[in-house]
Amino acid sequence: MFKKKLIYRAITIFLVFALMIIIPLSFTMLKQARNIISGEEVEAPHEGTALPESREAVKIRKEFVPVLIDNMLPYIFYILLLAFLMSIFFSRKILISLKQLLNGARALRDGNLDIQLAVISDDELGEVTKSFNEMSAALKKATDELARKNRELRKRREDENAQLLSLSSKLGAATDLKDIMGDVIGLVKDFFGADFLWLLAYDNEENLLLKASTASLQRIAQVVYKTALISVEQYAINEKKPITIADMQSETRFYLDPLIAEKHYRSAAVVPMFIGKKPVGALSLYYIGPRIFREEELHFLEIIGNILAVSMERSEFYTKAIRAKELSDTILQSAADCILTVDTAGRIISANKACERILGVLPENAVGVPVCSLFQPQENEGFSELLCECVSIALDEGKPEKREALMTTAQGNQITVLISSAPILARNGQVTGVVNLFKDISMEKEIDRMKGELVRSVSHEFRTPLSAIVGMTEMILNGDIEDEKVTHYLNIIKSEGLRLSQMVSELLSIARIESGKKSFNLKAIDVNNLIRTVIDSFAAQSARKEADIRYSENSFLSFIGDEEKIKQLLINLLANALTFSDNHCIIEIEARRKQQAVEIIISDNGWGISQEDIPHITERFYRGKHGKRTKGTGLGLALCKEIVRMHGGEMEITSKEGEGTRIFFTIPDREKDE
């Protein structure tokens, strides 16, 4: 094709040149012909003299030349036409190329970078077209490169956004950072392509503790860098800006934790974490290979660091708040007293477990119930009324109120409850609710009652012997008593005085045992020895009554106890048996092992105790009222019971009036130094 064009072009050039030769040649030829015809034209220039023109020559000149010119003209015209057409042909080719270039330029302007123009000629225009095409291709390449870079940038932004979103949603959703910290720092590590990442945070003494790391380290919450050490992290915090290290091996400014030093990390980036202006720690990325950080990457890392800082602080607050709440809940729920809070409308906000026991109100059912309607109508009306009063005073007057109220529990027990209502005050002093405390003071009331009872009993029991002492002394002094009777009176005074004295000491013994102040003097007691000693001490009394005290020895029986107390116990029981029996009575003492205890039984065939008296017989000052005689202080058996109780044992009395009494008591085994 190209060759063909070359040939055509050669032929064209040839023709043009040919024409350029032919036309002057034709004129020359014509001139020659004319000269030949005239015969003068040839010689004349040689001779230098003008010859006179012949007639033929004149004739040729006058007839032949016009004919020749006439014959030559069409050719001349043809040649001129051909030259004209040739010029048009050439100029058209130039125009096409120019137009193509113009269209190409417009296409470029319109953004069509794919345009490639056809190279029509291999001349300068062809070269221009080629250059245009090259330029267009280069432009496209540059534009593509730009677009690719744009795409990359956009993708990175999108990745960053996704990363931030992912972090934020993870951090936002988690209340306890511990659970998700691993995930979060894993994400950061992957995003930045780091080999190791850790997060250090300040403790109260500004030591840097390990909060999280991408390696499973056992050092979580332990100190990594002490306050005084200048680590990269500390440096970044001090500088308040991200720090990058390109070559850690040549970096000697910083102290490195052995873990970091051992791994021979090459490069690192550390961003300090701040909450407002308060530094809280640092986030560090370590790389085994080289890593150059772009400005925007560090900025992004900084943002992540700060998000983590805020999340950490929030999580800490949350954890503290949860712990505080748990603690207060535990305290509330563990409280022995019922604690019930109500709002300003008097509706229950919360109730603890004790409320179920004291008020019979299930905490979960109570919430929202008006406190004045806590009980069914006609149920504990008085109590309800007093409670309402207390709540009203606390709510309306903003001051605490207390009332004691009787109420009947769901089990039908009558209890005394102390209601204490106190207003819950907001910071501005406004009452926002009432906290009510319900304390079952039945026990305290009972103790008070018992104390009063004891005082009354003591004073009552003291009055009778005192009557003998005071009254009889007065009569003796007044001379009311005949001489022979004075001794009798004095004996009564003495024995009643002794009775009083015994009462006092027995009361004190009971009080000491009850208060636990009197320490135990524990030692191993040989049962045979003990019982023999006690029986021997009753020799005179038993002889007077001609009583038969029997005891069959049980070898190797012993227990750990307070010998003096046990002796007193046996003496009291034996004395009772003798006192409340007729002459010739039989008293039997038996000792045996019963499971993990030693059991001692004292039985007599005396008067017995009436069935009405048995349940009360061990009460203080209770003296059998239905039996034959009332004797003693009424404290002996009460004391016996206390002694057995302090040894951890039990005492039981069985008796039948007229047949006798049987008293059992056990002393459980124990270690001597227990």
Add this chain to the structure above:
Amino acid sequence: MSKVMVVDDEPFILMMIEDKLKKAKIDVVTLRDSGKAFEAIKKEGPDLVILDWMMPELSGIELCKMIRSDPAISHLPVFMLTAKGQDSDEQLGLQCGITRYITKPFSPKYLLELVQETLGNK
């Protein structure tokens, strides 16, 4: 001679009162068993009765109520000689128609004075 009946489960109290009153020429009948006291009072017809409060069979208060509700003897002055020293106890006693409430320990001389006063007024 006036006759006083004393009911108390404590023998030495009975002995003291008997000795004191008899010396003042007052006839004394003593009784330890309160269960038999009401019948004895009706039988003996004393001018004054001295009762202990706390007695196994029948309390002094119950006995007093019985005396007050029996028209034949309801007019009898009744002394309560008791170890119950609370004000509330005294109130309860007086409400039941007790003439004199005397708490133990007591002065036999004072008791005699009260007895003489009551019997004299009568």
